[in-house]
Amino acid sequence: SKAVVVAIDGPSGSGKSSVARGVARALGLAYLDTGAMYRAATWWCLHQDVPLTEVDEVAAQVEALPLVMGTDPAHPTVRVDGTDVGEAIRTTEISAAVSAVATNLAVRAELGRRQRAEIETARQTGSGIVAEGRDITTVVAPDADVRVLLTASEEARLARRAREVHGTDDAAAVEATRDQVLRRDADDSTVVEFHVAADGVVTVDSSDLDLEQTVQAVLDVVESVV
Ligand code: C5P
Numbered sequence: 001s002k003a004v005v006v007a008i009d010g011p012s013g014s015g016k017s018s019v020a021r022g023v024a025r026a027l028g029l030a031y032l033d034t035g036a037m038y039r040a041a042t043w044w045c046l047h048q049d050v051p052l053t054e055v056d057e058v059a060a061q062v063e064a065l066p067l068v069m070g071t072d073p074a075h076p077t078v079r080v081d082g083t084d085v086g087e088a089i090r091t092t093e094i095s096a097a098v099s100a101v102a103t104n105l106a107v108r109a110e111l112g113r114r115q116r117a118e119i120e121t122a123r124q125t126g127s128g129i130v131a132e133g134r135d136i137t138t139v140v141a142p143d144a145d146v147r148v149l150l151t152a153s154e155e156a157r158l159a160r161r162a163r164e165v166h167g168t169d170d171a172a173a174v175e176a177t178r179d180q181v182l183r184r185d186a187d188d189s190t191v192v193e194f195h196v197a198a199d200g201v202v203t204v205d206s207s208d209l210d211l212e213q214t215v216q217a218v219l220d221v222v223e224s225v226v
Helices: 016-027 034-047 055-063 092-102 105-125 136-140 154-166 171-189 211-225
Strands: 005-009 030-033 067-070 077-080 129-133 146-151 202-205
Touching: 005 016, 005 105, 005 136, 005 211, 016 030, 016 129, 016 211, 030 034, 030 105, 034 055, 034 067, 034 077, 034 092, 034 105, 034 129, 055 105, 092 105, 092 171, 105 129, 105 136, 129 136, 136 146, 146 211, 154 171, 202 211
Parallel strands: 005 129, 005 146, 030 129, 146 202
Antiparallel strands: 067 077
16 A cells, blocks of 8 residues: 555644544554644753744754654654653643744754655655644645645634633633734744645635544545545
């Protein structure tokens, strides 16, 4: 069987991590969360007391970043220098700081190289992979077999993030989430376009779909092109 490469991009709160994992599990593919790599890079720089505004110093730290991604979709892991940072990279502190690192072009070049290497390994070993992020369909793997842009209305995205962070999507929780989500998307948009599907990229709108339905919608796209 052919080692399929599936690229999924989308804004925060689009549900792309859960969807990408679901697709990878359904198809028996590896799973790469590239956002976790930017988060791990951010965690590392803060851990090393590097001011994120020091562009060259941040770039040097990320070039030497001892990062190992575990790509089992049932149990994805992120290790930096042997430490499991899976939870430490999900804090609001990291979420607020990550765009500063992700907008560093030398960082993007380095992490992009590592992401392409993971994808190439998955191709060559025959495992295949679902890689998920902001620029996978356009920059990292424009030659992927399947390319999907996962979108959702702002309302749906804020409600999802509120449930993730606060355990509820009542009005107060949504308000508490709004600034952070919209600011991060605005900051990220300065370097990568992920709101409009590039040529050949299939848009899947998850606003009115639950997780299972969204996974199925992406599986339908895979089926139609592979
Ligand atoms: O997907 P997630 O919200 O975990 O991504 C965290 C951050 O990593 C994004 O806000 C963005 O700044 C950065 N990112 C990126 N390119 C990717 C994936 C993530 O710039 N391919």
